Amino acid sequence: MPSETNPEKPVALRSDNPHEENGLFEHSSNSSFNEKRRVSELESIHSKIAEPGQGEKGNILSQYSEKQVMQMGRNYALKYDLDPDLFARAAALARTPDDFNAMPFITEEEKQALHKEHTKKWHIPSKLIQVIALGSMAAAVQGMDESVINGALLFYPNYMGVGKGEYNRFGYDTDMIEGLINGAPYLCASCIACWMSDLWNRHLGRKWTIFWTCLISALTCFWQGFTNTWYHLFIARFMLGFGIGIKSATVPAYAAECTPKQIRGALVMLWQFFTAVGIMFGYVACLAFYHVGDHGIGGGLNWRLMLGSACIPAIIVLFQIPFVPESPRWLMGKDRHKDSYDSLCQLRLDKIAAARDTFYQYVLLQEEASYQGIPTWKRLVEMFTIRRNRNGALGAWIVMFMQQFCGINAIVYYNSTIFIQGGFTEVDALTASWGFGMVNFLFAIPTFYTIDTFGRRNLLLFTFPLMALFLIWTGLGFVAEDGTKTQTGIVASGVYIFSAIYSAGEGPVPFTYSAEAFPLYIRDIGMGFATATCWFFNFILALTWPKLVSSFGRTGAFMWYAAWNIAGFFMVLWFLPETKGLTLEELDEVFSVSTRKHAIYQTKSILNSFQRVVLRRHIDPLPPLYEHQKRLAVTNPDWNNKTETAHIE
Template structure:
């Protein structure tokens, strides 16, 4: 990033006032969240802001940016800043009291881009219904592995395309990438209806994966970059909300075309193109990601984009200037320039490695939960339970409805209860639901309660999944990586997700045949508990922190994080919830240096 000679780094000014330097982003041993503007005098802050405005063409906005910098410097005590106008303070207060009151352009961007994710859910459930007919037409009904390969075609090709998210985003931007990948979600999806053999169908699904791998990496990142920190989790949850909606609609389409007969699968698979049409048409009316524009040194456009996404110019200037200061910190810590250098830094730089490990484990945990197996094979599972084909499709539609309805609570709980707490609460509950559903298969087929009990526990499992691990992966990997490595980190995470998802989709038909429903459900219950244990130790909380402040969250060494969970959090939890000691207090792990603000106990 270019700097003018007279633009002083905010941290340099701060170091002239205090003895302690800012924490190392890659090794934040003291778990401090650093505000690079803290401690700078007003006169020096004004001179820095003026230099910034001269360099990036904001000479007529110097007063606006200075007020924004003051608000960023004192996010809690802004009421006592005389330079801020009454209107500034009014809107800053509303960020707390009315945090969902934001411009229509923000909600339009989130909703339209997330609509593209409906294709993913719709295709999964289209394949669910198609599994009952296309294997018979192509004569592969006895080849479970081949059926599994066809079903997992999008994720198999997504293994390769996810890595292309970085160069494609760099070239086309967030909007252009959403548009380009949307085309892959129209033509290959429609082509499935006209295939005449199994390998033609698989080729279409592989090309779908070419677009889906990049799209799934980009949409959550786009959403996270335009959303304010206070409600970022709830807004990015819309990605999973639309996936769930797509799954529900897909189940409905399965029922609509059920009576077509052996050709039903063609309509069930091809209909998933519908959500992509409005996305590719209307995405150009969304503001481009202001952080991507910053990355490309297009600061004037970035400010214009922020102005469309925030309520006032002062808030837009605050977010732009604060992000700029933090990005300069990132630039000093992560020097990678080439694609391969930055890819290597994901594993060699501790701060980036911790983000990659945490994000990677969360997507693995989502696959371990068993939800995608339900999405692809719930109709098959219900047939195993004794349902007729029509009844199994109806039961699967109920599964989709529960998934959609219970995705809504996450919009609120993601930024109040917290990402980590939702995971730790829902995984054990999903585990016992799967175990109970599996044990119900041991009931006699003559027992009238057998089928309703299986359906009940599958639905209950889905209800716990909806507000927990369902929306978490797309939120977490979108916010965990710094701007310099965000596309690469997202691509790596999606690659891990597709690899594990493909492996589980490929093996489930054989697993179901070899272990039976009870053994298969018990196996996934065990995987849920494994996910719970690892999340407890290695996944940090990211709620209500700006994307740039998360550098310091992931800068905390894993050893320090594990030590806190075992030595501080667990004893507190036992005192409060086992021995009911109401006065038990939990010392937070993260603290915003220079203020009383904390980042939560996790």
Template sequence: MAIKEMGETHSVHSNVNLHQPESGEPKVIVEHLKDGLTETIHEKLKECCAVKEVNPLVFVSREQLIQDVEDFASEADMIDLLPILTKGALVAKTPELFQDVEGLSSDEVEILKTEVTHRWKLSKGLYFTVILNCISAAIQGWDQTGANGANLSFPQAFGIADSGAECEAAGNCGSNSWLIGFINCCPYAAIAIIAVWASDPLNTLFGRRGTIFFAAIFSLLAPIGSAVAQDWPQLAVCRLLLGIGMGLKEVTVPRFSTEIAPTSVRGGLTMTWQIWNCMGGVFGSAANLILYRIGPISWRLQFGSAFIPAVPLLLGIWFCPESPRWYMKKGRYRDAYKSLLRLRNGPIQAARDLYYIHVQMKQEEFLIRESEWTKADNMLTRFTELWTIPRVRRATQAASILMIAQQMSGINIMGFYSATVFTQAGSSVRDSLLVSWGFNMVAGAFTAPSLWMIDRLGRRTLLLSTFPNMFWTLLAAGFCFYIPITSEAHLGLIAFFVFLFTAFYSLGEGCCAFAYSAEVFPITHAEVGMSWAVATNNFWATALSLTFPRMLTVMGPTGAFGFYAGLNIIAMIFIFLACPETKMRSLEELDMVFSIRSRTYAKWQVSKVLPWWIKRRILFQDVGP
């Protein structure tokens, strides 16, 4: 059910020649780079409805480019690196014709060739950083899953059970359901209200590594505190502190992965967050299974076990290179180059990426001036600009839709409460925990193929292909609760459709939500934009976590599953109308993608893309690509 992207292009820095004059000579629409781009490029782009990837260096003469590189090297105090910077800039000008660039050594040509033929042959420094980012994500999944298992016993330990003779006699089953929901939603409330907004100043002051280090401290101590809590208020406080660590990682790690990754594999590297979030869930579910028979303290160990992956993260994060874009934002170009040397396979790649990022940031500065915004260091100003600047507002809108869609999909019904749901379906505690483990295994197994698909097929294709399938599988799982509990098919069919739903989720929304949100914001608003996206996600996660125990009691499993199944269709419609494709575009080139008005984009989808899809996919007409 793939839907083609409006104006999709096929190369990373394609030599797009917009509106050449009749003389055949390309009109120079980029002036001296230290002065920014002229108004011409922006006006020409706004004239073109189709999203084009523009490499501004294409329109600069070789002589002018060399002069610009000299000026850049002088301003950045990198004159000693002028030869390699010049070669890197010439490669960035014509990336598809790098073999024609004069002065490249055979080793440099081979490095650039390997980048094309073997996309995943990356540097050790990059892989080490990605591994640490994966550990960060695993902590997240383990934190969530520990509560899933502990939900079966901690309410009884604290006298707040929401089912059974005791609460029925006291008449407080309903209020206890809300109380359990409150304890479970505490981490997500802390993320939405505290952590994501603290992440912006922390990232600005201490960089990506420093912020992740602070997050790891909370992720180490909060699970231990949860394990020794003596009453439910103490547990709630520890869960709030856990949420601070979760939120700092959730904002920072996907953006960190995005900023260090080459364009050709950026989606794949960024979505390792989701894969290892699932793997953390697998480890946490396994811990729940191992510990549930220990006795009255099993829930304490289930909560506390989540501290384990925080240890290697604390020890290893300072050995990673910092984000080069963060250094460049601070004007520390030499440090950025040193980071790129560790993140790329050779100096030629590091020099090319350094200069190209610099050029695109200059282009971004022009968009800032053209839109009359200011590059404020004040977080409140940047937050306001999420809604007042058209380019940033469109990115905010798209990221918000995907983050809300993640909660609308209903995946966290299972992520937070799968053990509870299957216990109500008639399963034993062991079987419920086993199905929860299977749920996380399926999520991890089906997220892994998206490493390849997300950059090949694109984000929109994956999303629009999977949401309809999530609708019918979740609905089918809900109807299976009508099968008598005494039937062997009861639990088996519920688990089958839940696993099928999870597989579709993992191939689409699961792999795309954080990867997409991490890449759509300009560098000037990266931290506050991702903060907003994560806050949006966790606000609705809070709502789900708070309301689902009561919803399950009032509506029953079939009603609750059917409600979230319907939300999948609504989410798909919003994604179709308002979320542009981002695959194979550099972070800076996305400025052009989001320069198109939302109304224009939605109109194009409805009037052009949808009729094309119906004719081609339903009526099987030959209407061209």
């Protein structure tokens, strides 16, 4: 239980600098931690606060009286040259955000804005709409980069002498060369680019990182259209990976940091939704340029236009960047508190809401303030040595790995080839590919509702078995006689239904989940790790699919990925906690439960449900695994001599 505090005397937030007075509260000590104590204490605290108990989920400011909290807000405003009266009222609002109607110091105009925020969550400011548009178009860049190679595959391999199922004069397997070219961007993204995202974000900020990565994407797409050899095309596509890798680590984090928690999941999900839109338009470009003649250009003009067309959405993003605000969390991390508040004023309906979120964000981030300035390599180590971080990394790894090994991108990159092998003509195959992209896009729409209603984990548990089933269905279609309507019908229906199920689960969840899984001080590195995982296994899939088909056969290749979907179901069941409905910082408690405890609990839960639902036995359900216990999270361990357990209830 926490020790008693003087109700009239404010207590101490953790200082941004242990040797500098915070200005909000009185300090009784200015000593700093040594690194070993800092790491061990953080892991210990995270472990203890996550133990299941009977406490209810609580706002950490509820540990203080309203008078204390208003003084905290007033002092914060004075320290950072903000409006003291506004922040005093906003601090009280942050303490009990649902009780605004009972607060006499909140004006009627402010109450109307807060009521609208609660009851009409999609009534959002124009600047937040611009942020959504930016993130959406950046995702479309990603989608087109991925899908235009599908149409080009019908032409460039013959011109460059790859993908013929034989060895060239240098002894290289041409199937592997084809896979290497297709997977080149993801090799670069996973091995180099994603690990640069932290450096770029720290120095450039979120939105300007997006600007430069889209510029790289535009230039390299243009470059691909001028290549004449397979190794020249490989180099151009490898350089494209710098745009893909860093951007994919940045955009979801930017969206998560700009949006209120009520719609955070849906807006972060826009990344995958508009990636699906980009994939669809990539197929449209392939169809549009299919009949373009050579016009005297060696190797043909059509596939060059297909690859180059992906630069169009990237150029649109370049013109959007100057008109959107920077991430308020990034600005606060740079100690630019007034700029952070100004940014939130553009992203919230009223100044009182912006001040509330600014202050509460600051209070929550004090836990992490002592970790600012930690070298990158130490933060990378702490991502795996501190349980809370390690569990977040494991969850992000699972969803990113399974996004690739569910088999979706084998279809995205090679579906024209798959459809041709299933009895389609080239034009019909490209049309069927466009249909695949349309299904992928349309069935992502319901997840705007389901991702924050049913949750990330439940969507995955429901969809993995179904994806396995329809991959088996598709694979069995190749057993039918080649070129028959039976074969084309089975293959097309299997691919389309698989795409629809993917779009409802493993499609939108990974980037949303990964953006939530890491605390702020390692979020850039964590997103780099997550996207590196995604792109590395994307590269492995693109590289190995041609060889997998030639070795296992078409049916065996689909069965291989069906088996991985079954494995994915159990990985999610045992090791993936739910993140729905929690603030980014409050997720610390969820990710601090040990994986062993989580796996045992979920196994017992399955057995318990089986007995109650199937065997109809009257047994009590298991107690909840997670309890968001009230805790004094904003205390500085140096301001008095209390033990760690004194801050835990």
